[in-house]
Amino acid sequence: xxxxxxxxxxxxxxxxxxxxxxxxxxxxxxxxxxxxxxxxxxxxxxxxxxxxxxxxxxxxxxxxxxxxxxxxxxxxxxxxxxxxxxxxxxxxxxxxxxxxxxxxxxxxxxxxxxxxxxxxxxxxxxxxxxxxxxxxxxxxxxxxxxxxxxxxxxxxxxxxxxxxxxxxxxxxxxxxxxxxxxxxxxxxxxxxxxxxxxxxxxxxxxxxxxxxxxxxxxxxxxxxxxxxxxxxxxxxxxxxxx
Numbered sequence: 295x296x297x298x299x300x301x302x303x304x305x306x307x308x309x310x311x312x313x314x315x316x317x318x319x320x321x322x323x324x325x326x327x328x329x330x331x332x333x334x335x336x337x338x339x340x341x342x343x344x345x346x347x348x349x350x351x352x353x354x355x356x357x358x359x360x361x362x363x364x365x366x367x368x369x370x371x372x373x374x375x376x377x378x379x380x381x382x383x384x385x386x387x388x389x390x391x392x393x394x395x396x397x398x399x400x401x402x403x404x405x406x407x408x409x410x411x412x413x414x415x416x417x418x419x420x421x422x423x424x425x426x427x428x429x430x431x432x433x434x435x436x437x438x439x440x441x442x443x444x445x446x447x448x449x450x451x452x453x454x455x456x457x458x459x460x461x462x463x464x465x466x467x468x469x470x471x472x473x474x475x476x477x478x479x480x481x482x483x484x485x486x487x488x489x490x491x492x493x494x495x496x497x498x499x500x501x502x503x504x505x506x507x508x509x510x511x512x513x514x515x516x517x518x519x520x521x522x523x524x525x526x527x528x529x530x531x532x533x534x535x536x
Contacts, residue, residue, distance in 0.1 A: 321536035322389075322487070328480050330393050331489035333379070333386065335478065335529040337397045338443055339493060340374035341367065341431065342424035346498035352422055353512070358415045364402035371398060396439050397431070404430035419512050423502070428529075429454060440534060446490075447527025449518050461530055464490040468525055487535045490528040495520045 322330055344367055345352070351360050376382050383394050404427055405412075411420045425445060429452075432443035446457040448465060457465055464479050468490070480489035495503060500522065502511040507519025520526065 321534040322393075324482070324487070324535045326387070326389050327482075327487035327533075327535050328489070329387070330390050331480055331487060331531045331533070332478050332491065333390055333394060334397055334441065334443070334531050335489065335491035336378055337371065337375055337394055337401075338428055338431065338529050339491070340371045340378060341401045342428050342445075342493075343374055343496070343498070344370040345422070345424045345427045346496070349423065349498070349501070352412050352420050353418050355416055355418045359413050362405065362412055363409070364405045367405045368398055368402055371401065393439070393441065396441070397435060397443075400434040400438070401427070401431045403434050421513070423513065425452070425455075442530075442532040444530040444532075445493075445527065446530050449527070451515050455527075457530075460488055461490060461528070465528060468492045468528065482535060485534055486532050489531045491531075492528050493526050495522055495524045495526050497522065499526065 348360075348362055351357070352362060354360070372383065383391055386394070407430070408420075408422050411417075412422055414420065428443070428445045432445075436442045444455065444461075446455050446461045446465070448457065448462075450456050460481075460483060467473055467479060475494075476492060478489055478491040480487060482488070499520070502513065502515070503518050503520045503526065505517065505519050505521075507517055509517050511517050
């Protein structure tokens, strides 16, 4: 009997995680922490945006091979990152580049593991959305590098995204009308640098998180009724420092 795509994906993930645990990264220097955390969060935001923009393609039941490959996603992430920051990662500090490449590799692995369902004909909603992409990428990255990435918000849909005490404090700061829009916040807590970067509702987000409030979106979750530009939550980054 042939293994199902889901079982194969799970086995592939466990095998990858096992190998990844063999090379946990060293703590990051404190003087590089803010820069690395900020760019890491931005790269995750770029990746989430790529998935959001390609959601209709991913969910197209009439098309088999979508071309939504790890290599395609990497290219789009790099382009989006450059558009957001005005910088190519090759222009950044070598230590920053090293971490960002780990982020990209984790993102590519998530996309690779999901190729079977992304390319499945005859099925609409594939359950591969920005939140799933972000969560899987974060899990893979954490296993390999001890860099933890989390999407958090007060209006969370999954317990995984529930904010802890530090995240609640920073999210409250972001909600303040006087707080500079888009500015991240970081601090050292218990030997780890913790950083949050706010994320806002974009056009692509409205399909699942916009109006009418309470209506079910494609994933059968209730829409929150957000409007374009409103604060959605934050990308939370954490790693050990020295």
